[in-house]
């Protein structure tokens with residue numbers, strides 16, 4: 001039997017491919033680019049200074065808090081959001097705790113221009129097509145798969161055990177199961193073709209936006225954006 005062929009959007013045109021498969025296929029190239037980004041490479045290798053790492057956490061706090069707040073508010077009208085994003089999937093408290101460990105307040109640095117743009121875009125999406133926020137959230141939740149490995153290098157580089165690295169490794173040895181649970185919940189949603197397309201588009205936007213945020217955090221750029 002012939003397998004359905006997928007186009008570059010990760011769709012086989014018949015809507016028969018599950019949303020999680022579509023998201024993975026449609027963002028695979030962007031994931032490779034994210035892994036190869038200069039900032040991510042330095043981060044992965046534990047080559048950022050501790051200050052640069054903490055500055056990254058401040059930026060992630062802006063990103064996560066923005067998306068998570070919109071998801072919480074929008075789930076009143078779109079309960080599917082809460083059906084997928086369980087309480088355990090919220091990361092803002094971990095970011096606050098990591099920052100507190102380093103004695104840094106969330107919001108101590110203003111969002112970079114790329115983060116500002118992301119925040120405006122997310123606000124519009126939350127108003128106009130809130131279900132698409134799930135596409136953005138998929139990228140953050142999925143990134144835990146890689147962050148878990150990265151957290152080993154971060155622990156070694158800055159001599160951390162648990163605190164200071166909770167955001168990168170929120171589930172410990174349960175990571176695989178938590179990811180399977182999340183995929184299952186997302187896969188159970190009954191989404192229209194248009195809604196699936198909106199999730200895919202939002203996930204692609206999220207990868208691009210995070211790439212631009214990483215670029216803003218390159219040391220030579222940071223000097224120009226209030227730290």
Ligand code: HEM
Nearest residue numbers: 023024031034035040041044138139142143145146207210
């Ligand atoms: C050096 C950086 C990175 C490494 C080494 C890495 C590594 C990984 C690994 C090992 C997986 C698990 C694959 C699997 O078990 O199926 C994964 C999944 C994933 N990562 Fe990354 N990653 C990195 C950066 C990123 C970044 C920056 C993002 C987001 C912007 C991201 C988003 C994702 C997503 C969404 C998935 C889930 C893919 C799926 O649908 O199965 N990753 N990554």
